[in-house]
Amino acid sequence: SQTIHQWPATLVQPVGSPLSLECTVEGTSNPNLYWYRQAAGRGLQLLFYSVGIGQISSEVPQNLSASRPQDRQFILSSKKLLLSDSGFYLCAWNLGVDSPLHFGNGTRLTVT
Amino acid sequence: AQSVTQLDSHVSVSEGTPVLLRCNYSSSYSPSLFWYVQHPNKGLQLLLKYTSAATLVKGINGFEAEFKKSETSFHLTKPSAHMSDAAEYFCVVTANTGNQFYFGTGTSLTVIP
Numbered sequence: 758s759q760t761i762h763q764w765p766a767t768l769v770q771p772v773g774s775p776l777s778l779e780c781t782v783e784g785t786s787n788p789n790l791y792w793y794r795q796a797a798g799r800g801l802q803l804l805f806y807s808v809g810i811g812q813i814s815s816e817v818p819q820n821l822s823a824s825r826p827q828d829r830q831f832i833l834s835s836k837k838l839l840l841s842d843s844g845f846y847l848c849a850w851n852l853g854v855d856s857p858l859h860f861g862n863g864t865r866l867t868v869t
Numbered sequence: 870a871q872s873v874t875q876l877d878s879h880v881s882v883s884e885g886t887p888v889l890l891r892c893n894y895s896s897s898y899s900p901s902l903f904w905y906v907q908h909p910n911k912g913l914q915l916l917l918k919y920t921s922a923a924t925l926v927k928g929i930n931g932f933e934a935e936f937k938k939s940e941t942s943f944h945l946t947k948p949s950a951h952m953s954d955a956a957e958y959f960c961v962v963t964a965n966t967g968n969q970f971y972f973g974t975g976t977s978l979t980v981i982p
Contacts, residue, residue: 791968
């Protein structure tokens with residue numbers, strides 16, 4: 758069966774520090790991969806999605822970036838965190854158009 | 870264009886009573902619809918999905934939803950609430966055109982013992 762791993766679960770970082778969140782999927786090949794952010798009490802905002810290695814689509818202009826160095830690995834990065842980057846970050850995957858998203862357990866990021 | 874409206878931000882029910890969480894959608898295409906549940910500090914878990922097959926969809930944990938095209942609705946129901954059902958619920962729509970998923974703003978379900 759397929760599983761998705763996301764780490765770390767929680768992270769506290771100072772303003773201006775770098776960020777790297779990692780997500781890996783097991784048990785499937787060539788998944789679509791997604792990064793979402795969920796602000797407190799709000800819905801989900803799509804940040805990036807990828808349909809293949811090295812293919813990244815950005816949905817929101819910001820100081821975050823994403824990379825997909827391997828088929829089942831998706832990384833969210835920042836060179837300098839802002840206070841507004843605080844939130845709950847969720848990685849997800851699916852297999853093609855209209856198939857449901859499957860989410861990781863998320864990373865709670867607090868920028869201080 | 871696609872969008873989702875969850876009509877209630879908070880719903881409270883007593884344990885053992887029915888649950889109704891309402892969702893209306895807007896879609897320019899034949900939509901696929903999903904319900905997800907999110908417990909605190911966890912990811913979203915798929916409850917059920919509608920993808921143009923049977924209009925009454927059964928999901929996990931006793932939940933079901935009915936796709937009503939004439940009403941553009943996809944309400945989530947459960948006959949008898951359990952304490953473990955207390956969580957945030959999201960209605961999601963996508964179109965047959967790509968990888969865009971449109972999330973509702975969520976309904977927080979409280980179950981009163």
